[in-house]
Amino acid sequence: MGMDVWACSITVALGVIYVCLGSGRIIITRLSANEDKKYDYLPITVNVCAEAVKLLVCGALSYRYLQQEGRKLHSIYQQTSWQEMLKVMKWSVPGLLYFMDNLIGFFVISFFDPALVVLLNNFVIISTSILFRVVLKRKLSSIQWASLVVLFLAIVSLSNQAHSTNMHFQHTHIHHAINISSLPSNPKCSSQKIVIDTTLKDIDEPEILERGRRAVGNTAFILNRGHMLVLLQCFISSSANIYNEKIFKEDHGMDESIYIQNSKLYLFGVFFNALTLLVDKRFRRHIFQCGLFDGYNSYATLLIFVTALQGLTISLILKFRDNMFHVMSQQLVTVTVITLSVFFIGFTPSLDFFLQAPTVLIAIFIYNKSKELSSSEEVDSGDNNGTLLASEEELEQLTMRLSVISDEETV
Numbered sequence: 001m002g003m004d005v006w007a008c009s010i011t012v013a014l015g016v017i018y019v020c021l022g023s024g025r026i027i028i029t030r031l032s033a034n035e036d037k038k039y040d041y042l043p044i045t046v047n048v049c050a051e052a053v054k055l056l057v058c059g060a061l062s063y064r065y066l067q068q069e070g071r072k073l074h075s076i077y078q079q080t081s082w083q084e085m086l087k088v089m090k091w092s093v094p095g096l097l098y099f100m101d102n103l104i105g106f107f108v109i110s111f112f113d114p115a116l117v118v119l120l121n122n123f124v125i126i127s128t129s130i131l132f133r134v135v136l137k138r139k140l141s142s143i144q145w146a147s148l149v150v151l152f153l154a155i156v157s158l159s160n161q162a163h164s165t166n167m168h169f170q171h172t173h174i175h176h177a178i179n180i181s182s183l184p185s186n187p188k189c190s191s192q193k194i195v196i197d198t199t200l201k202d203i204d205e206p207e208i209l210e211r212g213r214r215a216v217g218n219t220a221f222i223l224n225r226g227h228m229l230v231l232l233q234c235f236i237s238s239s240a241n242i243y244n245e246k247i248f249k250e251d252h253g254m255d256e257s258i259y260i261q262n263s264k265l266y267l268f269g270v271f272f273n274a275l276t277l278l279v280d281k282r283f284r285r286h287i288f289q290c291g292l293f294d295g296y297n298s299y300a301t302l303l304i305f306v307t308a309l310q311g312l313t314i315s316l317i318l319k320f321r322d323n324m325f326h327v328m329s330q331q332l333v334t335v336t337v338i339t340l341s342v343f344f345i346g347f348t349p350s351l352d353f354f355l356q357a358p359t360v361l362i363a364i365f366i367y368n369k370s371k372e373l374s375s376s377e378e379v380d381s382g383d384n385n386g387t388l389l390a391s392e393e394e395l396e397q398l399t400m401r402l403s404v405i406s407d408e409e410t411v
Contacts, residue, residue, distance in 0.1 A: 021306055026117060054266045058312075095267075104233040128238040248318055249319075
């Protein structure tokens with residue numbers, strides 16, 4: 001009984017911590033941007049520092065753990081065969097996927113309000129279900145597939161409401177459709193500012209705004225780069241979490257220390273993020289001339305540690321719980337971020353938002369409820385089969401007794 005209460009308490013604690021960190025990260029990311037919803041710092045430097053913090057924490061804990069076990073830290077990476085080396089290299093896959101996921105997240109938030117971002121991120125349920133079906137061969141019921149379709153339609157409808165809920169749509173979204181700053185817009189490093197140009201650069205802003213208004217009026221749905229980034233991020237996030245959970249638990253993974261496993265993962269995380277800074281000459285020149293923390297504000301600094309703590313929490317969830325627990329915890333993040341956006345970001349939901357947002361949550365509820373019903377039906381089926389077998393055994397015993405009695409009477 002005591003163990004069950006302890007396990008339940010740990011599960012609740014993990015969920016609460018994840019919700020707080022997940023909500024805080026999205027809000028802080030938006031607050032770290034300037035008024036034009038651009039970043040005065042290089043977003044990738046936040047990821048580099050966050051991965052470094054996670055590596056230092058897990059490295060220190062691994063060192064303490066190995067000391068207690070009477071082993072040395074370098075023994076983890078001193079592999080004696082190609083087979084052992086490949087076991088370490090498998091951690092490079094989630095390291096690369098998380099690197100892409102974290103980087104895309106910055107640009108997604110620059111396209112939509114935080115409240116809308118968390119609702120759009122519920123597409124991860126659809127991507128996770130598809131990957132479960134394709135990769136792990138897990139079957140979904142017809143009710144689950146129907147709820148996923150409703151969820152998808154609601155998300156599409158909500159994303160289209162971004163144009164009406166965001167008062168700066170004509171300026172911000174069209175600006176993003178034209179160019180995206182690759183480097184921060186800090187005036188003291190303006191000489192290093194590089195902008196990805198497009199064919200619309202010679203068109204003046206009033207004409208661009210007029211085209212945007214005509215586009216909103218003539219089309220029911222506008223697909224911009226933000227929607228594509230959301231879809232890409234959801235599939236990358238699902239793939240990373242599923243694969244990470246797999247290598248956390250496969251073979252003797254549950255017997256290996258999570259600190260050692262995370263040290264391998266975050267080592268590749270630091271490598272991929274740092275490699276991007278060094279390989280791209282624009283980033284490299286900016287870092288050498290302006291510094292790694294150029295353009296940072298208090299929110300950007302706080303974002304480093306929030307991102308690091310969230311990554312550590314996700315690893316604990318995938319190790320000791322599962323990916324679906326992580327996905328379901330994200331629904332609480334949705335409600336929390338919407339609430340915080342109203343009070344701190346100045347988000348003003350429209351009537352359409354109030355009508356569509358519950359549809360997303362209801363579809364998620366139906367999806368989860370159908371899973372519970374399927375599980376209970378399997379249990380009931382198993383109980384019925386057991387009862388049927390027991391009844392057959394009792395009937396056979398009764399037949400044997402009647403046969404014996406009949407033989408006695410005949411004698």
